[in-house]
Amino acid sequence: MVFEFYQLAAAIYLVAAVAAALGFTLPSERLSRAAVLGLSLGVVVHAMAFWQLHEGESTPPLTDLAYVVPFVVWMLTVFYLLLMIRVRLIGLAVVVAPLAFIGTFVEFLGAPAVESGAQPASPIWSHIHVLLASAGLALLAVAGAAGALYVARHRTIKSKRPSAIRLPLPSLEALDRVNALSLVVGFLLLSLGVATGVLWTQAVDGRLWPATAHANATLVAWLVLAVLVAVRFGAGQGARQSALSSMAGFTLMVLAVIGAGMLA
């Protein structure tokens, strides 16, 4: 049943991604709105998949790449939809929807085997850690996506080409605000995620840092966010530089996660 829910969520995300792409290129506000609606539906189905996973007989492998990535994209989509309440970000669906599909599709490439006996001794800490760390990573992804669109929007306005100006992207100010908010909140959540991870490890084997591939990847992501926040708010980095840095930071995080997955 878990797998079916994942399949359904991936299919809905795919439809949303196609609608978002068409809405962007035609351009059509209706299609872009349909993409956002699809993402909302996908998030619900995706949440049901997680629920089913946790309702299983055994605790799921929380640090498994194939489990974490869909969870991160789910949170990314949730954050995107929450941000839409305050900021006009319909155009951002063109980045979020494909990410949501690809992230969910990872499930099929390496579906998490729910193995008994290899699970944490302290599931409460493990769940809190995974939740916080995934939220932090998801917000770094949001910051990266907003950064990518910021750079695109900046170039279209600077190019002064009417066809480029017409692209239905969010405003520069909205994208910059999303970028800044995602960095700050993402850093806070990931910091808490790392802290709870330490508590979890200590509860399991008495060590402070497990030095596993996934733990190191999380630490890399935390360092990336720390640097991004420091240069943005400490050194007064401009909006465009912050957008570029966020894109680079997100790319580095993806590489770290992939690397962790290969080493695991």
Place this chain on the structure above:
Amino acid sequence: MNILLLGMNHRTASLDLRERYAVDDVGPPLTKLAADGDIEEAVLLSTCNRVEVVATTRRPDAARIRLRSFVTRELASGSQVPGDRALDEALYEYSEGSAVRHLLRVACSVDSLVVGEPQILGQVKDAYRAAVDCGACGPILSRLYQRAFSTAKRVRNETRIAERPVSVARVAVDLARQIFESLNDKSALLIGAGEMIELALETLRGEGLAAIRVANRTPARAENLASQFDASAHGLSELPEILARSDIVLTCIAGSAPIITTENVSRVLQARRGRPIFVIDLGVPRNVDPAVNELDNVYLYDLDDMSGVAESNTEERRREVVRAEAIVLEEQQRFEGWLAALSAVPTIRHLRERAEAVRIRELDRMLSRLDLDESQQAGVDALTRSIVNKLLHVPLSQLRKEVDREEVLVYMEAARALFGLDHDGAPDTEVDDALPSENGES
């Protein structure tokens, strides 16, 4: 019933000529026109770009003459000369389908000076309301104008004819919205005091900006302009200070050297802590050093850039006209179908009367021979009525259908021949009580 349209617009008449025939209050002349025997219904539209009168009549030749005299004599003001050659050349006349099509095109803003502009629909609605208020508008023009309003709504929803701005001031606002999330907490600085600045002030005032400043070499002129638009006035000496507090800067001022340089803006950006600034330079020669655009967080558009965007948007609107015309044609055909069905009303009424007369005659003849009580007689009456109604249902439905006008004429002729209706004896009924509805049923 014939529909006629006579008028002049921005394409056929000069502003001078249009001014002479424009009327502020259309009520009195319209009331006079509607009282004329040759005119059944009339609506008069008078805007700065067009003067048009639409009328329905049963005597088209006489009505044509009456409409022409109405426009040339009753609408003329000042030193109008009857028989003016320029006026004859400026006036256009449409009848039947072409009149319907023209009105729909006008309401959809396809015929406007600026294609897709939204004001014309409001003006057409006002003209219709004025005609209704003075009793000049009847069932046919009411239906025609309702059709025009729904067509305009369709065109607006189904095409992109009004999606992109085409005036420089509107383009500036559109671009500003691509930089800023909301304009409500932003401030604008307008440098200059000419006509372009005044137009921009008008547009920006409607966007609800937090503050608008006007700066000029002569502060008195800036003050004069600022007082009209609830803005603050400044001299050019204050520029460095007010530039830092402005998110949108629009300049159009005479001068040979740029008044905003890269150095100015670099300093301003530091004070703004990286917040973006949108600069629109409409000055010729340019008021802003073009190198300013190379700075981060500065977006500079000069007159050529703005004209390029406006021209491209105009082109897009023109492309959308093709789609709008298809909708207009579709709606024109629907209205003509309704009108054609309307012309069948006398035949329908005659057919019903003939059938009812036959039924009553035969019923009376039969009842006099039979010995029936009251309830039995009522039963037979209901039976014959039902048979007649059922027999007439199909031919009457066919005549009421909103189909091609020619097809309706064929059906009408067939009905008259088959049922032996007197061609000349058909009552020329008023249409109000027998109008077919949208779905073809009266």
